[in-house]
Amino acid sequence: MITKPKNLYLYLAIACFIGLIAIFIVDGYLGIYDTTYVTVGEQEQVIEPDYWLQQYPPGAEMTYYIGAQWGQKVFFRYEIDNRRFSTYSTLVQASLWQEDEKVFDLFSEEQSIGPFDEAIMKWTLSTEDLGQPVVGGSNQYTVKITYGEVERRIIVDFYYPGEYSIEKVVPVPTPE
Amino acid sequence: MRTYILYGFGILLCISGIGYLASEYVNYLSEPGKLVCLILMVGMLGFLGKYFEKIGW
Numbered sequence: 001m002i003t004k005p006k007n008l009y010l011y012l013a014i015a016c017f018i019g020l021i022a023i024f025i026v027d028g029y030l031g032i033y034d035t036t037y038v039t040v041g042e043q044e045q046v047i048e049p050d051y052w053l054q055q056y057p058p059g060a061e062m063t064y065y066i067g068a069q070w071g072q073k074v075f076f077r078y079e080i081d082n083r084r085f086s087t088y089s090t091l092v093q094a095s096l097w098q099e100d101e102k103v104f105d106l107f108s109e110e111q112s113i114g115p116f117d118e119a120i121m122k123w124t125l126s127t128e129d130l131g132q133p134v135v136g137g138s139n140q141y142t143v144k145i146t147y148g149e150v151e152r153r154i155i156v157d158f159y160y161p162g163e164y165s166i167e168k169v170v171p172v173p174t175p176e
Numbered sequence: 177m178r179t180y181i182l183y184g185f186g187i188l189l190c191i192s193g194i195g196y197l198a199s200e201y202v203n204y205l206s207e208p209g210k211l212v213c214l215i216l217m218v219g220m221l222g223f224l225g226k227y228f229e230k231i232g233w
Contacts (some may be wrong), residue, residue, distance in 0.1 A: 033204075
């Protein structure tokens with residue numbers, strides 16, 4: 001005959017508690033997480049890993065928007081946190097895109113991150129490399145950051161302080 | 177009486193610990209993970225209630 005332990009329900013409650021903690025650790029903490037820091041002027045914006053998990057509208061890929069004045073440099077600091085028991089090796093790439101065409105590469109480096117360690121990468125986006133701004137048009141660029149099968153998209157919108165403050169290039173008349 | 181105070185203290189610590197973990201990591205849980213957490217939470221509170229009922233509370 002099987003006898004019920006005296007504190008059976010207490011043991012079951014403790015088992016549920018241990019299960020909860022285990023799920024938080026295995027499913028919530030362990031894994032590969034990336035955090036992006038973008039600095040424009042004196043203001044730093046942090047894109048936490050959970051930002052990319054949101055889906056508004058449902059099913060849509062998340063994109064982050066940053067505004068910067070034309071001429072300002074945009075500084076990126078990208079951290080990959082390896083919360084696993086093994087070394088994580090991956091190629092991290094950042095590139096600049098406009099209208100689905102690659103403009104140029106910003107960063108590309110093979111990374112090998114030890115268990116419970118992190119890698120920090122830095123690069124800068126400068127409008128000096130972008131040529132002349134489109135007056136009255138779109139000066140939006142997409143910074144794509146990829147590692148493994150993960151792709152992050154950050155849209156940088158360069159705006160003008162005012163149309164008349166832009167130095168306009170007047171063509172020199174050719175002598176006849 | 178002292179035993180019950182200790183039990184109460186332990187339960188409060190457990191619940192606050194789970195609350196802290198939830199606030200830190202619930203965003204990173206997968207959908208099945210969230211569901212299992214919910215079931216375990218209901219089970220834990222249910223079993224605790226049953227235990228206290230059995231000991232005469």
